[in-house]
Amino acid sequence: MSRQRLMAAVAAAAAVGTLAVVLPLASASAATCATAWSSATAYTGDTTVSHGGHNWRAKWWTQDEAPSTGGTGVWEDKGTCGGGTTTPTAACDHPAWVAGQFYAVGSIVKYTDGKYYVAEHENPGYDPVISTWFWEPHTCTGGGTTPPTNPPGNSGFVVSEAQFNQMFPSRNSFYTYNGLTAALSAYPGFAGTGSDTVKKQEAAAFLANVNHETGGLVHIVEQNTANYPHYCDTGQPYGCPAGQAAYYGRGPVQLSWNFNYKAAGDALGIDLLRNPHLVQQDASVAWKTGLWYWNTQSGPGTMTPHNAMVNGAGFGETIRSINGSLECGGRNPAQVQSRIASYQRFASILGVTPGNNLSC
Numbered sequence: 001m002s003r004q005r006l007m008a009a010v011a012a013a014a015a016v017g018t019l020a021v022v023l024p025l026a027s028a029s030a031a032t033c034a035t036a037w038s039s040a041t042a043y044t045g046d047t048t049v050s051h052g053g054h055n056w057r058a059k060w061w062t063q064d065e066a067p068s069t070g071g072t073g074v075w076e077d078k079g080t081c082g083g084g085t086t087t088p089t090a091a092c093d094h095p096a097w098v099a100g101q102f103y104a105v106g107s108i109v110k111y112t113d114g115k116y117y118v119a120e121h122e123n124p125g126y127d128p129v130i131s132t133w134f135w136e137p138h139t140c141t142g143g144g145t146t147p148p149t150n151p152p153g154n155s156g157f158v159v160s161e162a163q164f165n166q167m168f169p170s171r172n173s174f175y176t177y178n179g180l181t182a183a184l185s186a187y188p189g190f191a192g193t194g195s196d197t198v199k200k201q202e203a204a205a206f207l208a209n210v211n212h213e214t215g216g217l218v219h220i221v222e223q224n225t226a227n228y229p230h231y232c233d234t235g236q237p238y239g240c241p242a243g244q245a246a247y248y249g250r251g252p253v254q255l256s257w258n259f260n261y262k263a264a265g266d267a268l269g270i271d272l273l274r275n276p277h278l279v280q281q282d283a284s285v286a287w288k289t290g291l292w293y294w295n296t297q298s299g300p301g302t303m304t305p306h307n308a309m310v311n312g313a314g315f316g317e318t319i320r321s322i323n324g325s326l327e328c329g330g331r332n333p334a335q336v337q338s339r340i341a342s343y344q345r346f347a348s349i350l351g352v353t354p355g356n357n358l359s360c
Contacts, residue, residue: 031055031078031079031080031081031082032081032082033050033053033055033081033082034048034049034050034055034081035049035050036049036050036051037049037050037051037056037066037067043058043062045058045059045060045104045105045106045119045120046058046105046106046107047106048078049067050081051066051067052067053080053081053082054067054077054078054079054080054081055078055079055080055081056075056076056077056078057075057076057078058074058075058076058106059073059074059075059076059105060074060105060281060282062074062075065173065176074281094108094109094110094116095109095110096109096110096111096112097109097110097111097112097117097125097127097128098125099125099127100124100125101124101125102122102123102124102125103119103122103123103124103125104119104122105119105120105121105122106118106119107119108138109128111128111129113129115137116137116138116139117129117135117136117137117138118135118136118138119134119135120133120134120135120136121133121134121270121278121282121285122275123135123271124271131269133268133269133270134269156192157180157181157184157191157203158191158196158199158200158203158350159191159200159203159207159350161177163349163350164177164180164207165177166349167207167211167345167346167349168211168216168217169216170216170218171216171217171218172217172218172219172220174220174280174283174286175214175217175220175252175283175286175287176283178283179282179283179284179286179287180283180287182283182284182287183284183285183287183288183290183291184291186268186288186291186292187291187292187294187295187306189295189306189310190202190203190206190291190294190295190306191203191206193306193310194310197352197353198309198310200347200350200351200352201309201315201347201352201354201355202306202309202310203346203350204343204346204347204349204350204352204354205305205308205309205315205318205343206290206291206294206305206318207342207346208315208339208342208343208345208346209253209294209305209318209319209322209339209342209343210252210253210290211342211346212335212338212339212342213252213253213254213322214252214254217252220250220251220280220286221248221249221250221280222248222249222250222254222256225248227248228245228246228247228248229244229245231247231248231249231256231257231258232244232245232246232247232257232258233257233258233259236258236259236262238258238262238273239258240258241273241274242273242274242275242276242277246276246277247260247261247276250276250279250280250286250289251279251280251285251286251287251289251290252286252287252289252290253289253290253293253294253322255279255289255290255293258273261273261276261279264288264289264292264293267292267296268285268288268289268292270285270288272285272289293305293322294306297321298321299320299321299322299323299324299325300320300321300323300324300325301317301320301321301322301324302317302320302321303317303321304321305317305318305321305322308321312355313357314355314356314357314358315339315340315343315354315355315357315358316328316336316357316358316359316360317357317360319336319339319359319360320360323335324360327360328360329360336359336360337359340358340359343358344358
């Protein structure tokens with residue numbers, strides 16, 4: 001097993017437990033129902049919606065995941081509701097932003113320019129107008145606040161949502177299409193370089209490797225919990241601040257080891273060294289770590305998977321860069337063929353030829 005990458009099959013993250021909370025009653029029978037949940041709306045942490053006769057609170061960013069006590073555990077059941085369809089409003093009295101103060105997801109602050117910002121991701125008091133990944137502008141007028149939404153997905157992505165669903169018919173609801181398209185801004189060269197054929201071939205190649213790594217986008221974290229304590233390299237000067245067993249494989253490329261969390265987090269502007277769990281809690285973060293590896297890491301190969309596809313080296317070189325030390329050169333031909341078959345199928349869905357040099 002490569003020290004740099006975790007290749008084991010993994011199981012879906014255990015659903016997070018929910019805590020039922022009794023809300024103040026809007027009437028003698030039930031609390032007022034918040035605005036109805038919509039599959040087309042992106043919700044940030046601490047946003048409340050109504051669904052199925054209950055109010056629900058989002059614990060972190062989510063879209064197209066119906067409120068329930070299952071799934072990824074993003075929704076917290078706030079109890080039954082009735083007697084209205086609007087959320088009670090509140091005045092714009094959010095506190096002033098303080099540098100160096102910890103802010104949880106959903107925290108709303110008033111910046112020095114008089115504008116309001118909401119924390120999209122927890123952070124230790126980063127500046128809202130500089131650290132824009134952690135903060136989003138928030139509309140706030142005297143009558144109340146309007147929950148913000150994440151920017152819409154990249155409509156120029158060469159893979160449509162219908163094609164994505166066709167590729168991954170049994171995917172875990174955590175791996176959303178919107179999470180993927182929201183992550184594309186981190187690496188605009190991905191599936192955006194070269195001819196339309198090359199762009200589609202690169203998208204198919206990335207998703208084919210991801211398909212192999214996650215069992216069809218089913219698995220989020222490593223199943224073998226006995227491995228968890230092994231991925232803390234205590235020789236690194238920054239150590240393992242989230243705990244020795246906190247750096248197990250997560251996400252579409254199964255990011256593992258404290259030094260990889262640090263490197264990916266530094267590149268993306270996210271403190272993954274101290275908050276590795278974001279990779280299994282936020283779909284956009286998970287996809288960004290996959291794109292980070294694809295666009296910047298050569299692994300046991302001689303080039304990044306991105307360069308392999310845009311420079312004509314072929315799909316086989318992407319396999320070498322991801323897991324060549326265990327699969328290429330005849331070490332595990334069945335695994336190589338599994339990746340190739342997925343790539344050929346995805347290329348067909350996108351209407352392009354797979355090109356040459358498919359194996360390593």
